[in-house]
Amino acid sequence: MGRTSTARDRLIDAAGTLMGDRGYAALGVAEICARADVRKGSFYHFFESKQALTVEAVEAQWQRRRATWLDCLGGDLPAVRRIERLVRAQVDSQRADKRDIGAVQGCLFGNLALELSNSDEVVRARVAEVFDAQIALLTAALRDAEAEGSIPPGAATPATARSVVAQIEGMVLFAKLANDPDVLDNLWPQTALLLRIDGAESG
Amino acid sequence: MGRTSTARDRLIDAAGTLMGDRGYAALGVAEICARADVRKGSFYHFFESKQALTVEAVEAQWQRRRATWLDCLGGDLPAVRRIERLVRAQVDSQRADKRDIGAVQGCLFGNLALELSNSDEVVRARVAEVFDAQIALLTAALRDAEAEGSIPPGAATPATARSVVAQIEGMVLFAKLANDPDVLDNLWPQTALLLRIDGAESG
Numbered sequence: 001m002g003r004t005s006t007a008r009d010r011l012i013d014a015a016g017t018l019m020g021d022r023g024y025a026a027l028g029v030a031e032i033c034a035r036a037d038v039r040k041g042s043f044y045h046f047f048e049s050k051q052a053l054t055v056e057a058v059e060a061q062w063q064r065r066r067a068t069w070l071d072c073l074g075g076d077l078p079a080v081r082r083i084e085r086l087v088r089a090q091v092d093s094q095r096a097d098k099r100d101i102g103a104v105q106g107c108l109f110g111n112l113a114l115e116l117s118n119s120d121e122v123v124r125a126r127v128a129e130v131f132d133a134q135i136a137l138l139t140a141a142l143r144d145a146e147a148e149g150s151i152p153p154g155a156a157t158p159a160t161a162r163s164v165v166a167q168i169e170g171m172v173l174f175a176k177l178a179n180d181p182d183v184l185d186n187l188w189p190q191t192a193l194l195l196r197i198d199g200a201e202s203g
Numbered sequence: 204m205g206r207t208s209t210a211r212d213r214l215i216d217a218a219g220t221l222m223g224d225r226g227y228a229a230l231g232v233a234e235i236c237a238r239a240d241v242r243k244g245s246f247y248h249f250f251e252s253k254q255a256l257t258v259e260a261v262e263a264q265w266q267r268r269r270a271t272w273l274d275c276l277g278g279d280l281p282a283v284r285r286i287e288r289l290v291r292a293q294v295d296s297q298r299a300d301k302r303d304i305g306a307v308q309g310c311l312f313g314n315l316a317l318e319l320s321n322s323d324e325v326v327r328a329r330v331a332e333v334f335d336a337q338i339a340l341l342t343a344a345l346r347d348a349e350a351e352g353s354i355p356p357g358a359a360t361p362a363t364a365r366s367v368v369a370q371i372e373g374m375v376l377f378a379k380l381a382n383d384p385d386v387l388d389n390l391w392p393q394t395a396l397l398l399r400i401d402g403a404e405s406g
Contacts, residue, residue, distance in 0.1 A: 022319075023228060025225075025227075026322070104320075114226070115225070115318055116225075117309070117382065118224050118225060118308070119229065124380065128381065162386075163374070163389070163393045165377075166372075166393075167366065169372070170376075171366070173313060173369065176316065176321070177334065179320065186362050190369075194396050
């Protein structure tokens with residue numbers, strides 16, 4: 001049992017890593033199995049298709065990322081500082097990939113959203129749920145910030161939260177394109193502008 | 204001659220359209236040829252590889268988009284109004300795709316950036332040049348806006364321009380994910396925040 005679940009988990013991990021790097025269509029089951037050190041003949045014992053594996057990979061990666069989101073946005077700091085911590089964690093994650101594997105990996109969810117939205121409804125729907133969850137978590141923190149008086153009345157909306165996630169996704173695209181996490185150095189001050197926080201508070 | 208160049212142009216157009224929809228790896232030469240109504244045997248008469256065709260498709264699409272960028276950013280209006288015109292043109296383009304073909308297509312350059320940055324240096328470099336050109340055009344308009352006193356001193360930088368292009372790319376991702384161009388309704392007010400324009404001026 002232990003060995004079986006380990007092979008399944010390795011396939012999920014391998015799919016997430018490889019698709020973060022190069023997307024969905026470029027990858028075959030054989031390459032995912034090789035990376036996971038699982039015999040190709042076993043693949044369909046665990047997953048009925050590459051699509052099914054991809055949904056699991058999205059799920060697994062969001063479970064991990066969600067823990068970071070909850071850690072960053074939780075606790076007793078003022079809400080704006082908690083949001084800043086979340087934004088800086090996104091930057092740190094890209095920086096760690098560059099240091100550990102030599103390449104800015106970008107965002108698995110963003111990659112799959114652009115590649116598959118018009119061709120794979122199952123993966124698209126799961127990725128949309130992940131972004132909806134991110135926007136909901138951020139909107140809750142924005143409401144705290146509004147209650148604390150640190151963002152203007154009316155700014156704590158899902159639309160504002162979406163603009164922040166869009167800024168993260170767009171800037172991560174540029175960091176991946178340049179393979180340079182320093183592109184993200186201004187991500188927090190840029191976010192502060194979208195939140196209508198006075199520049200002086202955003203340093 | 205006329206017929207030859209038409210077939211080549213049709214292949215370039217087909218590649219741009221199909222890759223805007225579904226990315227690079229999902230497409231084979233056969234499908235591109237079928238869409239272009241060109242015999243598959245002729246493909247390698249025109250292009251040495253799918254990669255070479257892709258570079259041409261990026262080039263062709265940027266030539267068209269660049270004309271829009273120059274139109275929007277040129278002329279006698281105040282610079283902020285010219286930038287607003289550019290942002291609204293991006294929204295209109297996604298709205299037109301949804302109306303004409305039923306799907307928000309997103310941005311060919313963004314799609315390729317996320318899919319190929321870590322695996323195809325030739326396409327990556329060309330896409331990076333396109334975004335650099337966008338950032339340079341926008342930075343010039345920001346300098347006009349700064350000279351006109353409509354954005355704060357110091358805001359007219361390539362970093363500010365990149366944050367605007369990142370916001371466009373990130374929000375277009377969400378519009379594609381939802382297949383709903385109305386997601387872009389707030390793109391200009393969001394851009395105005397990044398430009399540090401007073402909200403009252405951004406309506």
